[in-house]
Amino acid sequence: MNKSIPVYDPRGVVEAAPLSTAPRVTTLAGLRLALLDNTKWNANKLLRGLRDRLARKHALGAVNYYRKESFAAAAAPELLAEIAAANDIVLTAIGD
Amino acid sequence: MGLEMGKTDIIQAPPPADAPPAPEGADLIEWYYERGYSDGLPLVPPTPEKIAATVAALGGEPGRLLARVPPRWGSLTREVLAINMVMAGCRPEYGLVVEAAMLALTEPRFNLNGVQATTHMASPLLVVNGPARGAIGMNAGCNVFGSGNRANATIGRALRLVLLNVGGGWPGLLDKSTLGHPGKYTYCIAENEEASPLAPYHVEHGYRAQDSTVFLLAAEPPHSVTNHFANDAAGILDSVCSAMSTICNNNAVSAGHCAVVLGPEHAATIAKSGWKRHDIRHYLWAHSGNRWDDLYGRGRYGKVYNRNLPVWYKREPDARTPIVPSPDNIHLFVAGGEAGRFSAFIPGWGHMSAPVLRGIAGARPAGGPECVDGTCAV
Numbered sequence: 001m002n003k004s005i006p007v008y009d010p011r012g013v014v015e016a017a018p019l020s021t022a023p024r025v026t027t028l029a030g031l032r033l034a035l036l037d038n039t040k041w042n043a044n045k046l047l048r049g050l051r052d053r054l055a056r057k058h059a060l061g062a063v064n065y066y067r068k069e070s071f072a073a074a075a076a077p078e079l080l081a082e083i084a085a086a087n088d089i090v091l092t093a094i095g096d
Numbered sequence: 097m098g099l100e101m102g103k104t105d106i107i108q109a110p111p112p113a114d115a116p117p118a119p120e121g122a123d124l125i126e127w128y129y130e131r132g133y134s135d136g137l138p139l140v141p142p143t144p145e146k147i148a149a150t151v152a153a154l155g156g157e158p159g160r161l162l163a164r165v166p167p168r169w170g171s172l173t174r175e176v177l178a179i180n181m182v183m184a185g186c187r188p189e190y191g192l193v194v195e196a197a198m199l200a201l202t203e204p205r206f207n208l209n210g211v212q213a214t215t216h217m218a219s220p221l222l223v224v225n226g227p228a229r230g231a232i233g234m235n236a237g238c239n240v241f242g243s244g245n246r247a248n249a250t251i252g253r254a255l256r257l258v259l260l261n262v263g264g265g266w267p268g269l270l271d272k273s274t275l276g277h278p279g280k281y282t283y284c285i286a287e288n289e290e291a292s293p294l295a296p297y298h299v300e301h302g303y304r305a306q307d308s309t310v311f312l313l314a315a316e317p318p319h320s321v322t323n324h325f326a327n328d329a330a331g332i333l334d335s336v337c338s339a340m341s342t343i344c345n346n347n348a349v350s351a352g353h354c355a356v357v358l359g360p361e362h363a364a365t366i367a368k369s370g371w372k373r374h375d376i377r378h379y380l381w382a383h384s385g386n387r388w389d390d391l392y393g394r395g396r397y398g399k400v401y402n403r404n405l406p407v408w409y410k411r412e413p414d415a416r417t418p419i420v421p422s423p424d425n426i427h428l429f430v431a432g433g434e435a436g437r438f439s440a441f442i443p444g445w446g447h448m449s450a451p452v453l454r455g456i457a458g459a460r461p462a463g464g465p466e467c468v469d470g471t472c473a474v
């Protein structure tokens with residue numbers, strides 16, 4: 001008869017419900033674009049460059065620029081809620 | 097599979113499914129390696145008896161939730177902490193130190209999420225003060241940052257195992273550190289209060305001498321400070337200032353907090369000059385720093401503002417740029433062996449993480465004016 005030895009999982013439980021990702025958009029025309037700057041040195045340069053290129057190629061409905069409080073911490077829940085309420089798509093970047 | 101040097105997929109990380117029981121006769125050290133729960137060194141296979149003894153030393157209640165550990169946000173219960181402690185080689189009586197350290201690490205101001213994920217090499221440094229050091233046999237003396245003491249080695253290792261297993265800080269996955277540093281295996285010391293002519297660190301911060309505390313700082317490795325010639329406080333501290341004043345430690349460009357560890361010989365010479373903790377920290381702050389222009393290639397790359405530094409720093413070529421914004425951001429300890437004229441400077445990660453001092457077993461600051469070495473700061 002096969003006996004077994006007790007073994008232990010040291011990882012602890014993650015109590016979070018998995019979220020599915022939003023469906024990919026097929027066109028940018030008329031969509032409201034949020035840019036989320038993580039406040040690292042070059043993030044704003046990178047994001048503004050991308051914004052300009054996107055705006056040249058697509059008829060965006062609006063472009064809104066947001067900044068995190070600190071690059072090393074998660075964005076505040078209120079900021080995320082504001083971004084979600086006022087925009088259709090979000091572009092974020094770090095830039096060391 | 098051949099080794100492909102430099103690829104992150106050769107680093108083990110745990111698979112998502114729960115482990116099936118191991119068959120009798122299995123080599124448990126290899127079994128745990130295969131599960132990916134290790135820091136790279138062999139784990140001590142936990143037994144029900146060892147886990148129960150550690151949970152009891154923590155105060156019982158195995159299911160009690162202590163913290164959620166980022167960036168994976170795994171639930172750290174007393175039982176999970178005990179499993180990691182046993183795996184690290186801890187004795188049960190180290191439990192209160194490890195638990196206090198984990199509670200400190202998961203205080204929001206420490207920003208463990210950032211410390212775990214950053215490309216910088218920072219790792220939490222733990223410094224223990226008070227009678228707990230002796231009670232569990234910690235080393236505060238010779239080779240204090242090095243190997244050879246079970247409590248120092250396994251307490252620091254238990255923290256790392258929790259950060260890996262519960263926090264998910266697996267290199268290349270959620271830990272994005274470019275280089276890491278050896279303290280990511282274990283980075284735990286005790287202050288040498290017995291050899292120190294100064295008040296202990298925790299007493300400077302309002303605790304009673306009979307209290308025990310943990311201090312956690314997201315830190316680079318120690319940088320040695322050699323000085324065999326000075327016979328007064330200023331001469332020795334000038335050498336510490338030199339170690340602090342490099343343009344590329346993370347404090348130089350990101351402010352925050354740092355630590356200075358004086359070796360007992362250096363501390364004795366400084367104390368002979370009549371200097372107290374307050375004097376030492378202010379001298380270090382006043383006489384370290386970099387020329388602003390030296391920090392950024394002397395104008396070669398254009399004008400730099402650097403939002404990581406306080407707004408009140410003068411951004412002019414010849415201005416002195418402090419290493420940290422205040423003498424209070426220099427955390428001063430005495431540790432190491434009684435022979436040798438060496439100290440250490442330990443840069444921090446920067447303003448992105450604040451260090452945490454926390455009482456062990458519920459100890460709290462005594463309150464009232466802070467009086468250290470005959471000086472009271474109100």
